[in-house]
Each structure stands twice: as structure tokens, then as C-alpha cells.
Amino acid sequence: MIDAAEKAGLLERGGVIIELPAGTRASPRRLIAYLGNQAYNVVQWKGGWGPVRRYTVMFKALADETRLRLLRLILEAGHPVCVCELADALGLPLYHVSKHLAILRQAGLVVDDRRGTWVDYAPSRESPLLVDICEMVRRRITGPRFERDLQRLRVRLGLRQEGQCVLGPGHPLANSALAHAGLTDSTPADSDKEERS
Secondary structure (H helix, E strand, C coil): CCCHHHHHHHHHCCCCCCCCCCCCCCCHHHHHHHHHHHHHHHHHHCCCCHHHHHHHHHHHHHCCHHHHHHHHHHHHHCCCEEHHHHHHHHCCCHHHHHHHHHHHHHCCCEEEEEECCEEEEEECCCCHHHHHHHHHHHHHCCCHHHHHHHHHHHHHHCCCECCECCCCCCCHHHHHHHHHCCCCCCCCCHHHHHHHC
């Protein structure tokens, strides 16, 4: 909960306050859809249609499980993360991860930094609303699949040299480190399957 002074400051900076009904318990996908509808209604009510398209694109980007998983990993890392590390953490092909990262970047949720053939991603700090949404994703979107992704990312980040990714996706050293940590399969836990139904 935030107090009245924090609410006033947030509104002055162009933020939007969305209060969830008491006792709300929903899956990440339903929560993002709810927030998207609320943001759309608030912007419509204020009479400003310019930002509506931006909010719609942003919430549509978050309505995909893979993109939520990617955003949470980027937020939890605390520093820029290479696309190779993200692909290994999720156990998905590089082209698949790159496609989803491009959607997150176009929605303004992440920024990229290219170093030759390496591309690092970090959360966008462009507006108070984005910062609030990213914080909500980092703190509230949880579950066995997200925790396993994070464990796999930590193992993969441990292979960096001088703070930089030096191994491409699926590199034998990365696969060996994940196997040694007992994190070779990327299948969701049974409890995660129940959450999604």
C-alpha cells in the first residue's frame, strides 16, 4: 500500500494508480489482462488517447508467458543479460527468444545494448508507469517455472568472464554446468501446470 503523498507524487509524474479488488488472486496472465483494461479505462477517462496505443502494446507484450518469463529474468538479474544466457535459462532456441525480446523492446519494456555479435538486455526505466509495472512483475509473478528459470540463469551467469557473456547459446560448457546443477530439463513443474488451468 502507498500513502496519499506517494499517490499524489506518482500522479504528478504522469503515473497511473490501479487498485486491485481486495483479496484478488489471479494467474499472471489474468492479472496482466486486468491491469491492461484498467490502464486503458483510466487513460480513456482522462481524455488522452495518445498514450492508449502505447499502453495497449505494452500490456499485449506482457500477455505472453515466454515474454513474462524473459522480463522477470531480466529484472531479477540486476544487470544487463545476454540473449545467449536468456536462451539457455529458458531452454528455448535463440531465434525464439530473440523474437520475444524484440516484442518486449518494441513495447518499451526493455532496452538492448549491442557489443559486436553480443546483445544484452536491461529493463527500461523510461517512465514511472514502466518502473511500477516492472516492479510488480519482479515481485508478484512467481511460481515453480519462474523459480527454475532463475536458477538456470544464475548458473549461466556464473560462466561469465570479466562480467561478460562469452559462450553462445547451447554451448557444451553451459550445458555441462546446467547438468551439474541438476537443471537440464526445462519442463514446468506439475504445480505450474495446475496454475495455468
